[in-house]
Amino acid sequence: MIKVGIVGGTGYTGVELLRLLAAHPFAELAAITSRAEAGRAVADLFPNLRGETDLAFIAPDPAQLKACDLVFFATPNGVAMTQVPGLLAEGVRIIDLAADFRIADREVWEQWYGMEHAAPELLAEAVYGLPELNREAVAEARLVANPGCYPTAVALGFLPLIENGLVVTDFLVADTKSGVSGAGRSASVANLMGEMGESFKAYAIPGHRHQPEIRQTLSRVSGQPIGLTFVPHLVPMIRGIEATLYARLNDRSVDLQALFAERYRHDCFVDILAPGSHPETRSVKGANSCRIAVHTPLDGDVVVVSSVIDNLVKGAAGQAVQNMNLMFGLDEDCGLKQVALLP
């Protein structure tokens, strides 16, 4: 059994990790910390876990975490980087679900996250935990930076095109939409149901932190800087991300359907739909799956990709468990075979 700790388990990513770990045959949850909820039973905060766990939140406690094989950080940005060095030194492996180690360029990170990085020496070592891109590196990693939700949906949709040099990379568009659980579980007027319900809007058009993260991934694959316009939107539903990606083709002769299918032939969590399909976010609700359709509408000089994930699963906790499986030599889909809840 893998002895697992969770730091900061009171948000939506935390409860989703708990749901998935409850069904995992080889992981044993040893400790879950929360400064605010210390002493409270986990199942009291999240009633869906009644009968699944007797654990209570504990105050942050390095000793208990150091006794774990693996610690997940489900904390706000800026927390993991202060605790990770100490845990690594004790031989604990880390998966950070926040953004602390996602961007290799310290300056870029500090500019977008508005603080000084507390562990810049680890930026080079941290592995960007998108298994479909970095499977081998994840398996060897001490420290995995679990990708952002939008970056997962966008990168998986663009990768086959960029890897094969098929599109003009100076004007890529990613128009993305997320359910409200992506905004987190903190009290705020903007996230009330009275504010978000029955309404749709774009946000962060001037710039969003996931833009440099996606640009880093795609630029590495491309071998040159790419130009990406990234606009996120808020959808009045709880779970799900859809990304619609646009790029000009510089080669219309390629069979994109076959290319996408081939690219992800060995990736059990990426599903390329039949030609003409439109993936629905509900088809992945609660499942660690990314479903993708590729189109070349009308004149055929533009490629349009639609990619869907559950932001809390393949976009966060599920991908983290997938990375854990790789790090500990388990089957990649161990504990992740849940069928999406439809309707």
Add this chain to the structure above:
Amino acid sequence: MIKVGIVGGTGYTGVELLRLLAAHPFAELAAITSRAEAGRAVADLFPNLRGETDLAFIAPDPAQLKACDLVFFATPNGVAMTQVPGLLAEGVRIIDLAADFRIADREVWEQWYGMEHAAPELLAEAVYGLPELNREAVAEARLVANPGCYPTAVALGFLPLIENGLVVTDFLVADTKSGVSGAGRSASVANLMGEMGESFKAYAIPGHRHQPEIRQTLSRVSGQPIGLTFVPHLVPMIRGIEATLYARLNDRSVDLQALFAERYRHDCFVDILAPGSHPETRSVKGANSCRIAVHTPLDGDVVVVSSVIDNLVKGAAGQAVQNMNLMFGLDEDCGLKQVALLP
């Protein structure tokens, strides 16, 4: 009083027309027809109209319609074109809320709508009823083609850019999202709440009928063919359209905020938000308003416009009443001063 008839008032566009006309000081609803609901009280089908109207649906009846000053067609595509010539001959003016007269090129229309046009001789005369573009022509028109919902939101967002030649027009992207009332009020499994609720998806990526309509508008303004990739999406809410528009700027020096404000200075139903804003669909729910924000994110070589309307109001029935006001010499906002319902 303008004596008004409605043909086909049992859909969402129909009930919205009724709601607006009930508040209009100079319009008098004389007849409303429906083959399926003939004999049934309007307020029985639409309980929000209880106490507002005593009218019952009648079977289609040319005589009653010919006695009207104006007839709205809120029918499926292909119906208006068979009845309009006869009514025009009697001096009745027409606003068609369907697509029969929106596209001037008969071949293009027949290709997208999959039927032969029954009144091609009227295509040249029909005025495309986007008042912010064709105000004077609408005022003089016998036959107005009320624009589609997506085309209204997209055209109003792109117009200032295209009219001033500020963007590269061979790769425009319109990523649009609509509430489910846009899918109509016909029984179908796909439109059940069990199917649409808590889910988001793109649809019609290979091609949607609003693409040629938008392309026609923008190409006319541009003076040359434009390249437009148009992808609609379905949002799990009832009312509202948001269009996010992307284009490369060929001149970064222009003050786009000032340009948009100036362009719509005299248009009471177009509201340009302050720099940095993100319009929400709920800010126009039930109102005949289009709210727009213009951005140049990050590097500044791409312009992003976000434009919102209520698909049933400025995207359909409200715009139709706005056109009626122009045609009959009334104040453009007569009967259209409803404040949006928020929350």
Add this chain to the structure above:
Amino acid sequence: MIKVGIVGGTGYTGVELLRLLAAHPFAELAAITSRAEAGRAVADLFPNLRGETDLAFIAPDPAQLKACDLVFFATPNGVAMTQVPGLLAEGVRIIDLAADFRIADREVWEQWYGMEHAAPELLAEAVYGLPELNREAVAEARLVANPGCYPTAVALGFLPLIENGLVVTDFLVADTKSGVSGAGRSASVANLMGEMGESFKAYAIPGHRHQPEIRQTLSRVSGQPIGLTFVPHLVPMIRGIEATLYARLNDRSVDLQALFAERYRHDCFVDILAPGSHPETRSVKGANSCRIAVHTPLDGDVVVVSSVIDNLVKGAAGQAVQNMNLMFGLDEDCGLKQVALLP
């Protein structure tokens, strides 16, 4: 013109008052106060009001309020009672949308609201502003206690039965359901869309403040204490209340349909539906209307009433404007003729 002030206009009741007053021909908004938002344009907080008002929130200012003919309090419970005496002394009339003056029995009020009453001398004078019950008293009132949202729906549904002594009054059941706007616009985890969306629950079963308010109304009408079990529920939608009321009939021979119709024959905002109907909350969305159906299912010894209102309109701001109309001798429906938004 009635010169109107609003104290505390940043909640959902406040924005709804503003929407309705914007359409009122004889009310002029002179001042709106908010400690937290002083200096901010009202239309900046509530974008649906862009173009409707140039007013900005001001800090609480007795001088400006004293210059008004009427002041609405849309404040949390406990605020109005501290300011009302001073305003009354200046001849200003008051409509309190909070609970400060709803319960005549000071002890009961203090027990349920957990504070000492600051103006108990006004409790006897305050008129409970349910026009369908107290129309004449409202017209004469200096101080009107605008009823709670649930109490409005429940009282209108029970009144005809209690007034006529038709039901056993020691075991009345009111099972009520409200959209989330009833929970207000304050930041709290419980009211996030991630918490409230796609879920339904009862709350406050041990006791809710609206129970003594309803009991007071019905006991007065009955002439004896009534036994009422009141359970509210939260519905994942924004606006609307439905109340399902249950009581045993002690006389099965009465024509309840006729009785209800007769009871509300002169009440323009109460609509008794045809036999066999089921009112939908959407049929009153945005409208100052209460729609009611009365049934005697199966064996016929139990009466079931279903009553719907928009909690922000007939359940709050609309009823307040209705009361204002009565107080100033206007037509009762002046400025309140909005048709409900459906769909």
Add this chain to the structure above:
Amino acid sequence: MIKVGIVGGTGYTGVELLRLLAAHPFAELAAITSRAEAGRAVADLFPNLRGETDLAFIAPDPAQLKACDLVFFATPNGVAMTQVPGLLAEGVRIIDLAADFRIADREVWEQWYGMEHAAPELLAEAVYGLPELNREAVAEARLVANPGCYPTAVALGFLPLIENGLVVTDFLVADTKSGVSGAGRSASVANLMGEMGESFKAYAIPGHRHQPEIRQTLSRVSGQPIGLTFVPHLVPMIRGIEATLYARLNDRSVDLQALFAERYRHDCFVDILAPGSHPETRSVKGANSCRIAVHTPLDGDVVVVSSVIDNLVKGAAGQAVQNMNLMFGLDEDCGLKQVALLP
């Protein structure tokens, strides 16, 4: 392995059965029939099942069903009763998720379902499949009538009270609320999202088929006829039922909390919440669980129970699998350990 057949798997109950059976270690889906969808891949209709099953729908085929150990009927009412006798004769065991065998009294059944019963000789044999009431009988049954969704939530909430004679049984009230998936997956205007979204209403107040089903269960337990007023409502969400139950206590001295806990001590799928709790439907979304809270508000002479289930799981497919487990000697929770999806 249990060889399983499903008749009529194209509705929401069908897809949920498929989701649960995909995770069941001892059930093997051998055949699924649908007249309308014969030949179509199951995963094509329900994209959440992509990768889970290669099965296609087949036309109804007695031979394939007779080769099964167990056949589930997920058909409209009136279908199972025509096919069950033939299958039983071949030794196939049956779980009918429709209503054909739920009511033992043929006359009552025929009155409520409006057709002649085709297999009345089986009504006495059929076991009402509420395991918490009839566990032993289910284990021995050839034919199980899977309870309705509302009856499951209501019966589990009332049972401890009725079994112990604690309440006055001539005036029980069950005010119940269901998500829209309970209305099924057939095309109809009434079930469109444009009709159901953002609205709440009661329906079937004059009488609903689940009333006699619940009355039968409670009357049997009570040993005498009970008087039940049952009103269902429609909630704008997809999954979930909440039932609020009201009864007068005839003995206030009993510790109801302890009584409920004791009653369900050995029932792994019934969870009695702590005193003062209010169960949320989301706490059981996707899980085969019923969570219950019991209250005695205010004066203490009335008991109020709130009971929640997922209508498609404990209210249909999950309970069916629970019954299958009992019939085949498996652990009752085999394949049913899914944690509810929250948020």
